[in-house]
Amino acid sequence: MGTLSTAETGTHTFTYTLGTGGDNTRFTLSGNQLLTNDAFDIATQASYTITVTSTDEGNRSVTKSFPIAITDDPALTRSGTTLTVTGTAGADTFSYTAARCGTA
């Protein structure tokens, strides 16, 4: 859902680590890519705050907090436990794959 970068003079290699606890648990890092551990539901929680530490090859680091706002996908509307996926006026391709847990 996002790409992390660090501004520092010169050429450096950065390693990113995610904070612990709180909203951080809903996310994960893959290199400099910020990923979600789960699908978010705006009706349940509309925003999150995570903490990311960037460390260079000289072990110099900087830690920052990032607010993350959840926005509605216009194709998805939810009423209770019923989710409606709305296509376009043209020919759409819809695919659903059931999952035992987590996201579908």
Add this chain to the structure above:
Amino acid sequence: MTLNNVQLAVNAASVAAINFAGGGGGDHATLSGLDNDTAVLTPTDARLTGSGYTVDAPNCTVVSAFSSGAGSNVTFTLEGGDTYVGRYDYSEAASSLNKFYNFAIGFHTAVGNAVAGSGSKAFMAVNPNNADTLNATPTSATIAGSTYSSRANNFSLVAAYAKNNATAANLAQATMSTSSNAGDIIGGVQGFTFTQGTVAGNAYKVYAVYFSKVTVSASANTTAFIATSNHSSDTYTGTPTSSEVKGSNFDVTVQNCGKVQAYAGGTGQTATLKRSATDGVKVWSPTVTENKGTGYDNFAIGYGTINTVII
């Protein structure tokens, strides 16, 4: 879940039902369950229900549904003149007007429901590697094996196929029946048996192709036309209640027919006509003999040897 190949993230824990509103156009939906799902596919709707989820995809032009497990089942509803394919490995329903095409794979049990008397056709195929079965009445035909069952209801024509030149491991068997209405007929030769007639005022035809052993139950109003193949060792045996043409790799038996005409398919073959002592026997020519009694009338035609036996 995706829409137009864009991933849509959904928290499955908070969603129990999903409804796809296509919004027009020729939409395609692919619904993949886990196991033991139930799918209902109609010309205007598609629903897949599994443990903890229900997905609806109405008004799609093309729907593909996937599942697995012995408890999985799919039901197709067709419109007049549509075609159903029920095979051991997949099933589908296709609109005769190109309005829809519904497809299902992996379901243990499939049922196709046609509009009676509409000219709808069902094409079915058993697993060619197993000794599977066909059970067909004028209104319903079911093929079944150890891992599947497919039934076609109220089709004007059902054509069911087994493996040609089957070996001992895959000798498919068919059990069929006619209605009790006047004018129903049976045809049976090596590799092909059919029934046809009317039921509830609607014409029906059922074809069993390449089934090794076929048994057809009929009525006094039914006439059967059966024949041996061209092998000299083939035989015909007719009794008041049962007539059988038989060869090394086929066996067609018709039961309780009012009239049976059995034809020799080759030279040097033997027919045996059995009757009670009070029934009549008439030798029309050296190769045509008739046994006739209450409720039956059996002809052996063209056989090199015709034996008549009192039972």
